Amino acid sequence: MQDVLVVGAGPVGLCLSLALAQAGVSVTLIETLGDDNFLDQVPRAGTNHPATLEMYDRLGLYPELEKRGFIAPKFQYWDRPTQTMVAEFDHALLGNDTKFPYVLQCERIKIVEVALAVAKQTPLIDLHMRTTLDGFVQHGDRIVATAHTEDGDEVQFTARYIVGTEGARSIVRKELDIEFEGFTYPDRTLNIEVAYDFRSHGYEDRNYISDPVEWSNLFRWIGPPERWRVHFPTDPNDDPDVICSPEALQARMQNFLPNPRDYTILGSNLYTVHQRVAAKFRGGRALLAGDSAHVNSPIGGMGLNSGVHDAINLADKLIAILHEGADEALLDRYDRQRRHIAIQHTQAQTIRNKRALAEKDPEIRKRNQDELRRNAEDPARARAFLRRTSLLDSIAEAESIT
Numbered sequence: 001m002q003d004v005l006v007v008g009a010g011p012v013g014l015c016l017s018l019a020l021a022q023a024g025v026s027v028t029l030i031e032t033l034g035d036d037n038f039l040d041q042v043p044r045a046g047t048n049h050p051a052t053l054e055m056y057d058r059l060g061l062y063p064e065l066e067k068r069g070f071i072a073p074k075f076q077y078w079d080r081p082t083q084t085m086v087a088e089f090d091h092a093l094l095g096n097d098t099k100f101p102y103v104l105q106c107e108r109i110k111i112v113e114v115a116l117a118v119a120k121q122t123p124l125i126d127l128h129m130r131t132t133l134d135g136f137v138q139h140g141d142r143i144v145a146t147a148h149t150e151d152g153d154e155v156q157f158t159a160r161y162i163v164g165t166e167g168a169r170s171i172v173r174k175e176l177d178i179e180f181e182g183f184t185y186p187d188r189t190l191n192i193e194v195a196y197d198f199r200s201h202g203y204e205d206r207n208y209i210s211d212p213v214e215w216s217n218l219f220r221w222i223g224p225p226e227r228w229r230v231h232f233p234t235d236p237n238d239d240p241d242v243i244c245s246p247e248a249l250q251a252r253m254q255n256f257l258p259n260p261r262d263y264t265i266l267g268s269n270l271y272t273v274h275q276r277v278a279a280k281f282r283g284g285r286a287l288l289a290g291d292s293a294h295v296n297s298p299i300g301g302m303g304l305n306s307g308v309h310d311a312i313n314l315a316d317k318l319i320a321i322l323h324e325g326a327d328e329a330l331l332d333r334y335d336r337q338r339r340h341i342a343i344q345h346t347q348a349q350t351i352r353n354k355r356a357l358a359e360k361d362p363e364i365r366k367r368n369q370d371e372l373r374r375n376a377e378d379p380a381r382a383r384a385f386l387r388r389t390s391l392l393d394s395i396a397e398a399e400s401i402t
């Protein structure tokens, strides 16, 4: 019997498995995808905040991730109707707060590639690719999980604990019959990937652009290929095929920033944004972490980050229970701490971010922008703002919850 069965080798499952195994806890990690298609996943998240970089560092992942991404110390807020920059924040102000006073732009796909390679070299991780969890039952001192391989063979795994890190459609959460509370935005977000350097227009590597008609986010990514990702809201009534047609994508980009030459569009996708948190993160010997426990809008880059924070928080508690004889009630503290952060920080902040970008009332827009300017101009306020956006405050707040 293994100590922990981790379901899903996304960033959260991999960080959890590595943290556990590095402390001597035996892990079985199962992942639906195989080595042949693992890297075919859509490159989603990519903004890694200082608090998360500290965790990658602890797991030994940071140096390789830094090589695969790039350091982005600054970000900006823009007003689209007037094409002016409202406020700029520089993480350098966090020099005394963290070893990593910047964000690392490094996409999820690179993180899982690097972390999976390390997991494969870690003796205490028993990795099963092409293996999909179907369900599990809990007994007094163990769980028994049933899964199937790509060839259709049924397999069973026995462990003391099971952790669902298999994303928003979590089987573990459904098996526990835990409600995924919250809402889904009716409008989908359009992501367009463009080969064009927006820095020549004064933009930073990360930009949040408010507009009462069509807000936007603009982020730089290094390749291959070097590209910028631009997000726009879409009308829920519009046909996805029309929204994503080459002409419509070109027109949207030209409307965003006129370019005498056509933009080179490298790709696009439409995604639905959910704001949901599981009603509980624990059901007996089963736990939820990452997207299986909470999902949110990507504005602010908090989903992956807060998921990795769940992983490290939970790993420390499982290590204490399994190796130091700590009481299992510690797992309820995990639920209290991380659910509180998911609701009060991640959900609250991402909902606020989207509302502020899309705000239509001129008075409120002005108030929001004045507030951003005041925060950016005063170093003490700017540091407080950055501690919040970089998630350092959320870690400190979780620690204060008993």
Ligand SMILES: Cc1cc2nc3c(=O)[nH]c(=O)nc-3n(C[C@H](O)[C@H](O)[C@H](O)COP(=O)(O)OP(=O)(O)OC[C@H]3O[C@@H](n4cnc5c(N)ncnc54)[C@H](O)[C@@H]3O)c2cc1C
Pocket: 007, 008, 009, 010, 011, 012, 013, 030, 031, 032, 033, 044, 045, 046, 047, 048, 108, 131, 132, 133, 134, 165, 166, 167, 168, 171, 191, 271, 289, 290, 291, 292, 298, 300, 301, 302, 303, 304, 305, 306, 307
């Ligand atoms: C467009 C977009 C941009 C984003 N940008 C950011 C950002 O900048 N910063 C940020 O912090 N977050 C961002 N996010 C959110 C981020 O991608 C997720 O929060 C993060 O990937 C969650 O990690 P996870 O490990 O919990 O789940 P996932 O990344 O979903 O991984 C789950 C894994 O489990 C596997 N799996 C699924 N079902 C099973 C099963 N039954 N059995 C076995 N394995 C299974 C899957 O194949 C997958 O490998 C973004 C999301 C989107 C859609």
